[in-house]
Amino acid sequence: MFDRTAVRRGPALPDFPWDSLADQAARARSHPDGLVDLSVGTPVDPVPQLLQDALGSVADQPGYPATHGTPQLRAAVVEGLRRRHGIDGLDEAAVLPTIGSKELVAWLPTLLGVGRGDIVAIPELAYPTYEVGARLAGAEVVRLADGEAPPAGTALVWLNSPSNPTGRVLDAEAMAASVEAARSVGAVVASDECYLALGWSADPVSVLHSSIHSGRIDGLLAVHSLSKSSSLAGYRAGFVTGDPGLVAGLLEVRKHAGMIVPRPVQAAITSAMADDVHVAEQRDRYFARRAVLLPALRAAGFTVRHSEAGLYLWATRSEGAWQTIDWLAERGILAAPGTFYGPAGAEFVRIALTASDERVAAAAVRLTS
Numbered sequence: 001m002f003d004r005t006a007v008r009r010g011p012a013l014p015d016f017p018w019d020s021l022a023d024q025a026a027r028a029r030s031h032p033d034g035l036v037d038l039s040v041g042t043p044v045d046p047v048p049q050l051l052q053d054a055l056g057s058v059a060d061q062p063g064y065p066a067t068h069g070t071p072q073l074r075a076a077v078v079e080g081l082r083r084r085h086g087i088d089g090l091d092e093a094a095v096l097p098t099i100g101s102k103e104l105v106a107w108l109p110t111l112l113g114v115g116r117g118d119i120v121a122i123p124e125l126a127y128p129t130y131e132v133g134a135r136l137a138g139a140e141v142v143r144l145a146d147g148e149a150p151p152a153g154t155a156l157v158w159l160n161s162p163s164n165p166t167g168r169v170l171d172a173e174a175m176a177a178s179v180e181a182a183r184s185v186g187a188v189v190a191s192d193e194c195y196l197a198l199g200w201s202a203d204p205v206s207v208l209h210s211s212i213h214s215g216r217i218d219g220l221l222a223v224h225s226l227s228k229s230s231s232l233a234g235y236r237a238g239f240v241t242g243d244p245g246l247v248a249g250l251l252e253v254r255k256h257a258g259m260i261v262p263r264p265v266q267a268a269i270t271s272a273m274a275d276d277v278h279v280a281e282q283r284d285r286y287f288a289r290r291a292v293l294l295p296a297l298r299a300a301g302f303t304v305r306h307s308e309a310g311l312y313l314w315a316t317r318s319e320g321a322w323q324t325i326d327w328l329a330e331r332g333i334l335a336a337p338g339t340f341y342g343p344a345g346a347e348f349v350r351i352a353l354t355a356s357d358e359r360v361a362a363a364a365v366r367l368t369s
Helices: 017-029 049-057 071-085 102-111 128-137 172-184 244-257 263-274 277-299 321-330 357-368
Strands: 095-099 119-123 140-144 154-160 188-192 220-225 237-242 303-305 312-316 349-352
Touching: 017 321, 049 263, 071 095, 071 237, 071 263, 095 102, 095 244, 095 263, 102 128, 102 154, 102 220, 102 244, 119 128, 128 140, 128 154, 154 172, 172 188, 237 244, 237 263, 277 303, 277 312, 277 357, 321 349
Parallel strands: 119 140, 119 154, 154 188, 188 220
Antiparallel strands: 095 237, 220 237, 303 312, 312 349
């Protein structure tokens, strides 16, 4: 008979954060005017028509897609990054499509060979999956305060600008200093740039920009998602690029593991990276929602910190995060407690801009009435 107790358990992982919001979600949902869900950065706007067309354009092709993506996809990514973010000199071979960005974040330490005895350094306030990825690989996690250098033994350093959850933008000087500090201990730098196109009061810069790396991209990876800028969250569309040697290694492992982006999604990535109009239109939608929520939060007594870019407002009422979450739930609004992102978020909540115009307007009325 099969003995379930003999099966080796996987690594100890934290509870999935959003499961803990069930009670507050139920309370917010009971509001007479319904729930305003500002807790998760899930796009609500339609997939742009040109991307819908691209998805359907290869629907009749039955063969396996390439793990490396099509040559057209890789060329569109290189040209798109040059045009949008001033990134020059990328090797098209060093572009690798991914099944969204979250799976890459979760598996990157493992794919790079990081493991037991190694350290993964993450920001003091950080997207939870950075820590999950380190734990899956069996590595230790260290949270770095602003300007703090990674300790000896660090194999991977995560940067995130604009930040999730705070919306903070690191300037070129701070980014360059972080890269040099990581290189001094022999660590790979992975820069999560999912919100790079959404700068509001500051201009985000990629780790692959020449002002950061001074002509050396060895040891550098930039992780991108089309979930936010192109409303493709439902299709899991992303890519990683940077150091050609590192990308080649990731490609080899992913070919063996069958980590392949479906052909229709590859076509959508190609189309999305070749067109800036839909990105600008989506950016305008988020900017308009931010312009409604930001003054409403301030009028309700919140202080909003950072939030210079990205999809979130990092706000506090100078009380415990869960107390604020309860206060918002009584008004039919669901947000994410800052504790999801690290101990330093104990008095903050993350307010997402990803609700419809009507729901954002409803939230503003509830906050100020």
